Structures are given as structure tokens and as C-alpha cells.
Amino acid sequence: MYIAKEGRYHKMVYNRCGNSGLKLPAVSLGLWKNFGHGSSLANAEQMVHTAFDLGITHFDLANNYGNPYNGSAEENFGRILQGMKQYRDEMCISTKAGYEMWQGPYGDKNGSRKYLTASLDQSLKRMGIEYVDIFYHHIFDPDTPLEETALALDNAVKQGKALYVGISNYDRQQTSDIMKIFKELKTPFIVNQPSYSMLNRWIESNKLDEFATENGIGLSVFSPLYQGFLTDRYLNGVPSDSRVGRGDTWIGDQLDEKMIAKLNALNEVAKNRGQKLSQLALSWILSNKAVATVIIGASRPQQIVENAACIEKLDFTADEKQRIEDILAM
Ligand SMILES: NC(=O)c1ccc[n+]([C@@H]2O[C@H](COP(=O)([O-])OP(=O)(O)OC[C@H]3O[C@@H](n4cnc5c(N)ncnc54)[C@H](OP(=O)(O)O)[C@@H]3O)[C@@H](O)[C@H]2O)c1
Numbered sequence: 001m002y003i004a005k006e007g008r009y010h011k012m013v014y015n016r017c018g019n020s021g022l023k024l025p026a027v028s029l030g031l032w033k034n035f036g037h038g039s040s041l042a043n044a045e046q047m048v049h050t051a052f053d054l055g056i057t058h059f060d061l062a063n064n065y066g067n068p069y070n071g072s073a074e075e076n077f078g079r080i081l082q083g084m085k086q087y088r089d090e091m092c093i094s095t096k097a098g099y100e101m102w103q104g105p106y107g108d109k110n111g112s113r114k115y116l117t118a119s120l121d122q123s124l125k126r127m128g129i130e131y132v133d134i135f136y137h138h139i140f141d142p143d144t145p146l147e148e149t150a151l152a153l154d155n156a157v158k159q160g161k162a163l164y165v166g167i168s169n170y171d172r173q174q175t176s177d178i179m180k181i182f183k184e185l186k187t188p189f190i191v192n193q194p195s196y197s198m199l200n201r202w203i204e205s206n207k208l209d210e211f212a213t214e215n216g217i218g219l220s221v222f223s224p225l226y227q228g229f230l231t232d233r234y235l236n237g238v239p240s241d242s243r244v245g246r247g248d249t250w251i252g253d254q255l256d257e258k259m260i261a262k263l264n265a266l267n268e269v270a271k272n273r274g275q276k277l278s279q280l281a282l283s284w285i286l287s288n289k290a291v292a293t294v295i296i297g298a299s300r301p302q303q304i305v306e307n308a309a310c311i312e313k314l315d316f317t318a319d320e321k322q323r324i325e326d327i328l329a330m
Contacts, residue, residue, distance in 0.1 A: 002083050004090075005053035012055025013311045017292045019216030020190040022133070022164060024092065024293040026286055027308050028058035030222060033248065034299045035073040036066020043300065045080045050301040052087065054308040060193075060220070060295045061127075062096035062138055063119045070101055074126040081128060088129070094220075095123045096168060096193075098138025111141030111149035120156050135162035136193060139169040146174075150181040157188060166220070168193035172208045179215060189217070191292070196221035198230060198266070198281055198328060209290035218292035221285060225296065227251055230281035231303075235264055243299075258330070265327045269320060275313055278303075282310035284324065 014023040029051040035044045048059065059077065066072030074095065081088070097119035101107045106114050120135055135156050137149050153165040165187055167178060175192055182189035192212060194203050200223070203209045212219050225231055228243045234255055238245050244252040263277065270280035282294050298304045316324075 002049055004049075004084075004087060008053050008055045010055075011311065012057075012308070013314070015218075015292045017164075017190050017218030017220070018212070020164065020188065020218065022092070022190060024058050024218070024220065025056050026293060026311050026314075027054075027056055027282065028060055028220065028293045028295045029056050029304065030060040030295040030297050031073045031077055032062070032065045033243070033297055035076050037069035037072035037076075039066075039076070041076055041079065044076055045083075046301050047298055047304060048077070048080050048084075050304050051308075052084070052091075054304065056304070056308060057090055058092040058094070058220075058293060058295075060094050060222075061123070062099070062136075063101050063123050064099050071122065071126050074123055078127040078129075092133040093127070093129065094134035094136060094166070095120070095127075095132050096136035096138040097123070098136075098141070098168070109139070109141070111137055111144040111152075113148050113152040113155070116149070116152040117155065120161055124161060131160055132162050134164045134166050134191060136166040136168045136191075137170075140167075140171075140174045146178050147181055150178055150185065150187065153189075154182070154185045154187040164188045164190045166191035166193060168222075169195075172206050172211045175208065175211060175217070176215075179217070191218045191220050193220045193222055193295070195223050196285060196288075196291070197224050197226045198284055198324070199226040203290075204288075209288055213290045219290050220293045220295055221291055222295045223297070224285050224294040225278055225281055225307075227297070229255065229259070229263060230266070231278040232267065232276060234260060235267055235277075241299075262327055262330050265330065266324065269323055269327070273313060273320065275310070276306055278307050279310040279313070282307060283314050284316070286310070286314055287316055 013026040064070045100109045156162040243249050267277045270277045
């Protein structure tokens with residue numbers, strides 16, 4: 001039987017998510033890859049336990065994680081939760097709906113009340129829980145009226161199936177539009193989940209981060225390691241057991257000589273700070289005050305241990321920041 005580690009809350013940093021009362025760990029664990037059908041359940045369980053023992057209280061899921069076996073990550077997480085029931089109130093569990101999930105017009109990529117309502121019911125069943133802490137609309141749907149999507153999320157809260165709501169992959173304008181509706185409804189809308197990393201800075205050019213700060217919305221950012229590029233995995237080539245090596249990503253062809261030189265230069269900055277490249281990449285994101293949490297992925301427990309230690313050095317000198325900018329502009 002799993003007993004959580006004593007002292008697990010001593011080190012982790014907890015940030016308020018926007019202006020809400022909810023605090024999120026600076027580092028959260030995402031279950032997109034390596035938790036679904038075909039992944040080792042023992043390894044998945046070990047990763048969840050390792051995270052929880054490090055004070056990582058937030059676990060990020062979506063209906064379709066485990067794809068192409070949609071729902072299988074939630075099912076496995078449900079199995080793992082069976083052995084952690086006594087810790088439910090110490091956990092913040094999020095899920096999403098928005099991408100293609102089941103056959104036919106109601107499970108297709110969309111933001112309808114029909115789809116979101118049915119999907120959340122399915123997610124709760126798969127995970128064996130009564131409510132999620134955060135329910136997200138996964139991606140903006142230009143074909144569904146925003147009022148309908150907002151009302152569906154609001155309804156999930158009114159039904160007691162979600163405590164807070166969020167949106168994901170919404171840009172600044174889309175966030176502003178739906179925020180206005182949530183304000184009228186008094187929906188506890190607290191978070192937007194965009195991609196963000198040293199190698200993907202669209203939220204800065206879009207000024208989504210600025211907007212989030214001004215409006216008290218937290219950002220929970222995904223793929224903070226650019227799917228593993230910003231670690232020591234690819235400094236000397238492509239290991240066959242890596243995400244790129246397995247062909248489990250669409251960004252593998254970006255890993256050219258120029259990118260590898262950039263990663264090695266960033267690694268030098270990391271070394272001078274006494275960090276690993278992954279830790280540098282995560283600390284750098286957390287220095288953007290709009291960000292409440294970085295949602296990391298992992299394929300083994302040790303990666304979670306390494307990544308969580310980024311909180312030991314969150315400050316940057318002006319010289320370090322400039323050096324990083326120069327490298328990223330290379
Ligand atoms: N809202 C959305 O649309 C959306 C989209 C994508 C993701 N997400 C969320 O964000 C989470 C994270 O996404 P992600 O998996 O792309 O994140 P990531 O943290 O950028 O990449 C994770 C991958 O990097 C490698 N890695 C991690 N730590 C490492 C370390 N210390 N040393 C060496 N390699 C390391 C592992 O890959 P290998 O070991 O397999 O090489 C791991 O699976 C997802 O699980 C999900 O919850 C949300």
C-alpha cells in the first residue's frame with residue numbers, strides 16, 4: 001500500500017492561480033504520454049507516487065490522453081487513484097474535452113454543450129472520482145457560439161462536477177471574449193493552458209501572458225521542455241528510447257544541427273548556474289510571473305525528480321537572461 005512521503009510539502013513552491021484561491025505547485029505532472037494503454041502501469045504508478053512525494057499535487061489529464069486509445073490515461077490514473085484515495089483532498093486533478101474523442105458528430109473536435117457535458121461524465125467515470133478540480137475546454141472552436149461553450153463549463157460547476165473551469169489553446173482575443181461571458185455568469189474561470197517554452201514563445205508575442213496577469217487569470221503552461229528538446233536527452237544525438245527516437249512527436253525534424261548547437265549552448269548556461277538544462281528551461285518559464293505552473297511530461301520517475309528540483313534556483317541575473325536571449329536568437 002502506498003503511503004505518501006512525510007515532509008512532501010517542505011520544498012515545493014505553490015503559486016496562486018491568477019486571482020483565485022487555488023494554489024498550484026510550480027511544477028505539475030501531465031499524463032498525455034506514457035500513462036495510457038500500452039504504457040507500463042507500474043511505471044505510471046511510480047511516476048504519480050514520485051511526483052506526489054515531491055509535493056506535486058496537480059495532475060493534468062484530458063479525455064483523449066492515451067491516444068489512439070482515447071481515455072486510457074484517465075482509466076490508468078483511476079486505477080492508480082484507487083491506491084491513493086485517502087489523498088484526494090490533497091490533489092488537484094484536471095481534465096479537458098475539445099479534441100476528437102469518439103465517433104460521430106458529438107464526439108468530434110468541438111465545443112458544444114452536448115460534447116463537453118457527456119465527456120466530463122465519461123472522464124469522471126474513468127477516473128472513478130466525483131468531481132475534477134479543473135475542467136478545461138481543450139481548444140477554441142470557431143463553429144460553436146462561445147456562450148454555449150461557456151455555459152457548458154459553467155454548468156459543470158453548477159452540477160458539482162468541476163470546482164473551477166479553464167480554457168486551453170485560446171489566444172488573447174479568444175480569452176478576452178470568453179472571460180466576459182464567464183464574468184456575467186460568475187463562473188470560477190481561473191486558468192488558461194497554452195504551450196510555452198524557451199523554444200515556443202507565442203504567448204509573449206500574442207501578449208496573452210500580459211493579458212492573463214492584468215485580468216487575474218493563471219497560466220498553466222504545457223510542453224515546457226519542448227517535448228524533451230530542452231533536456232540533456234538530445235545533446236549528443238537521438239537516443240532510440242526518446243520521444244523523437246520513437247517517432248512519438250511531430251517536431252522531431254526540428255532537431256537539426258542548428259537546434260543541437262543551441263541546446264548545447266543553453267546547457268552551458270545551465271551548468272554555470274549549477275543546473276541541468278531541463279531545470280534551466282523550467283526556471284526560466286517560472287520567471288514569467290504570468291505562469292502559475294509548468295506542466296511537465298515524463299517517461300520515468302527520475303525525470304520528475306530532476307525537473308522538480310528547478311525550484312531550487314528560480315532567480316536569474318540580468319547577464320544570464322541576456323545570454324539566454326542571445327542563444328535563442330542564434
Ligand atoms: N492543452 C494541450 O493542448 C496540451 C498539449 C500537450 C500537452 N499538454 C499537457 O502538458 C503535459 C506535458 O507535455 P509534454 O509531455 O509535451 O511536456 P515536456 O515536459 O515538454 O516533455 C516531456 C518529455 O520530455 C522528456 N523529459 C522530461 N524530463 C526529462 C529529463 N529530466 N531528462 C530527459 N528527458 C526528459 C520525456 O520524454 P522521453 O523520455 O520520452 O524522451 C518527457 O516525456 C502533457 O502531459 C499534458 O498534460 C497539454
